[in-house]
């Protein structure tokens with residue numbers, strides 16, 4: 001099987017000033033992921049590595065650079081899942097952790113549970129020796145200013161995702177040379193969210209899903225809308241009915257738009273290597289690598305650039 005990696009840096013109305021850095025960030029993440037796969041690594045390792053890269057990049061709303069809740073604090077959600085055994089791990093509302101995706105993986109591998117939340121997740125991180133950071137160390141100066149500016153603003157779904165202050169989520173899906181798929185998604189959620197609010201990202205079947213029999217999906221967009229239509233599973237359901245990855249993602253995202261007025265995006269890879277990066281928001285930064293070709297884009301769903309990978313290595 002030829003390995004594939006697809007990553008996204010969030011579906012929202014990315015302003016011009018952030019578009020270039022967002023594309024650079026997703027390209028770097030895709031290159032990190034394909035590096036793992038080319039060295040014979042598993043899809044699970046590749047998606048974790050790619051997402052960690054974006055959690056560490058403050059241009060994205062995940063890990064360092066996450067948006068703030070109504071109390072002006074960071075609360076992070078993440079999921080990771082592998083398609084061979086359906087093993088999954090997730091964390092929600094965690095604070096002071098630089099790489100929630102790796103904490104989610106520890107939940108998957110070291111506990112009998114699928115999700116740990118809030119204080120329990122932080123206590124588990126401590127018991128695993130995962131370092132905690134000072135409270136404000138994940139907060140950028142830019143986010144603090146934006147939060148101050150918008151803290152009394154209450155937008156509806158459409159306004160939020162058509163505005164240039166939405167921000168949203170990172171994710172990766174991969175197919176490895178053994179034929180296994182995996183997904184990972186990580187987010188700071190929505191700016192000004194209620195304390196304790198959990199979106200789609202850590203919820204299995206909504207923010208992500210991976211099954212070797214169907215494919216792997218990582219979603220981004222308005223969390224409450226994604227939760228209502230269980231977007232990741234919905235996309236895989238349509239693939240199981242015979243649609244391509246692109247058709248299934250487009251169909252499901254349009255359904256979400258019509259049914260609950262939510263905008264968003266998804267990256268998908270099937271067990272045969274059929275992949276897509278599709279969105280209904282104004283923009284979504286994404287990158288994919290398959291057979292030494294790097295694809296990337298940020299503008300409309302059907303616009304992308306394709307480059308032979310040797311140019312970038």
Ligand code: GLY
Pocket residue numbers: 168169187188189190198199200201219220221222223224
């Ligand atoms: N899609 C991320 C969130 O709504 O929290």
